[in-house]
Structure formats: C-alpha cells, structure tokens
Amino acid sequence: MSTEAVSGSTTPASHRPASPAQRLPGDPDVWVFIMAELAMFGAFFVAYIIYRAGDRTLYDASQLMLDRGLGILNTLLLITSSWAVASAVALTRKNLRTAGARHLGLGILLGLGFVVVKFFEYTAKLEAGLTLQSNDFYMFYWCLTGIHLLHVIGGSVILLVCWKNARAHRYGPAEMRGLETGASYWHMVDLLWIFLFPLLYLLR
Amino acid sequence: MLLLRHPIHRTWLLLAAASLAALFVRVDVTVGAAAGVATLGLAWFKCRLVILDFMELRHAPRPWRWAAEGWALSIAVIVLLVYLHTH
Secondary structure (H helix, E strand, O other): OOHHHHHHHHOOHHHOOOOHHHOOOOOHHHHHHHHHHHHHHHHHHHHHHHHHHHOHHHHHHHHOOOOHHHHHHHHHHHHHHHHHHHHHHHHHHOOOHHHHHHHHHHHHHHHHHHHHHHHHHHHHHHHOOOOOOOOHHHHHHHHHHHHHHHHHHHHHHHHHHHHHHHHOOOOEOOEOHHHHHHHHHHHHHHHHHHHHHHHHHHOO | OHHHHOHHHHHHHHHHHHHHHHHHHHHHOOOOOHHHHHHHHHHHHHHHHHHHHHOOHHHOOHHHHHHHHHHHHHHHHHHHHHHHHHO
16 A cells, blocks of 8 residues: 555545635635625616516617717726736735735726726716616616626725735735635626626617 | 736636627627627626636635526526517
C-alpha cells in the first residue's frame, strides 16, 4: 500500500482541505441575501411581463421613447465593471495586491459611469414629461430602474470599502472573504441589469 | 491571444459580443416573435456566464449553483412563455 493511500485512508474527512469543486466564494450569509434579492427582482420581472401582456400596444409605444443607445452603453459599463472586479479577485488570489486594488478601482469608476449615464437618461425623461404617473409602462420603468440604481449605488459603496481595504493590503491569498463577498454582490447587480435591460428596452 | 487566455477575459468578450448582438437582433429580425426569443435567449446566456465565471458558482456546492442557475432559467422561461402567449 502506498504512503498516499495510507495517509488518505487515515485522514478524517473533516480535516481534509476543501475541494475547489465545492467552494462558495465569500460569506454564505450574504449569498442567502443575494438569492433573496434575485427572488424579489424575479417577481418584479414576472409582474412586468404579465402587465405588459394586458396592454401590449401601450407598452410597445412607450418603449420607443426609451434611449436604447444609453441602455446598451450602461450594459457595457456594468459588464466591464464586473470583469474588472472579477479580475481584482483573481489577481489578489495570486498575491498581486496592487494590481488587484487597481482593478477594483476601475470597477468602481465604471459603476459610477453607470450612475452618470442614468442621471442623463432620467433628466431627459423628466424634461419630456415622462414620470412615474405617465402610464403603467413608466411606472415599471421608474420603479425597476430606480430600485436597481439604488443597488448600483449600494454596491459601489461596498466596493469602495473593499478598495480601501485592498489598498491597505488587507486582502491576500489567505484572506479573500471580504473581497469575494463584495464582488459577489456587485456581480448580482450586473446579473439583474442583464434581464432588466432587454425586458424594458428591447422586448417588443 | 493574451486576452483569450484567461477565462474571465473570455467571459467579458462573450458578454460584450452578446450585448451588441442583442441590438442587431432587434434591427434585423423582424419576423414574428423570433427577435423576442433571441433577445431572451441572449439574456439567459449572459446571465449564465456571469453566474458561472464572474460569481464563480461553477465550482460552488451544487445547491448554490442550482439556485442561481435555476433563477436565471425560470425567469427566462416564464417571461418567454408569457411573451409567446401574447405575441
């Protein structure tokens, strides 16, 4: 019997290192929160498509007033921000802490770019008199994009805290929990927009 | 290509391409509900990429991966069914 086989048979399962195939990044409690958020937005998306089915003409006509160019720009900003944050996690795991912090900073800037674009989009809608009370489509538009924007702002604050910690070299291969948790929340914000954008701006 | 070497970079490229493709689908496909089906299909594909590669649930315990993937699939299917029912 080989030494490896002996050591494998005598090591209690609880003392073996966790397999990479079974690892949840970040704090499991935050993952419960992320799943609850996904469920809440999922209910909003289903409510939207059901209400849309009741008055397709109104929804299609109202959708034409949205700026798809700004929508696609915001999509590219968020997915690129998610890429930067995922890269920050990968770099920090390899102990490339400074590069990791820089990528995190880039992710935050791109997230703030999303907020700036939304500001211009909202301003144009308000100037055109398209408010929460204009019709059912705009009620959904303002509520869904508004709640999502609050998540973008909240996620940016979380990433700012992570960035501050990353610059102080508080994260590294042995201490990834905080960074992974912040990154997971940020990717959820991206995930929600990936469904929200086609629902409101594209689906006809 | 250096950009394609790391899975995270490949995922970003696919996400960007799929996002731009959604716009072309809207412009070019005008027959029936095909544009809507393609748009929702692309959204589901993008969600899956984010869940597996950015959120790193590809190697997570199965219940977590199934919960996230199940969310994306169920939203896409429910929206698609209602959309097709009323198209």
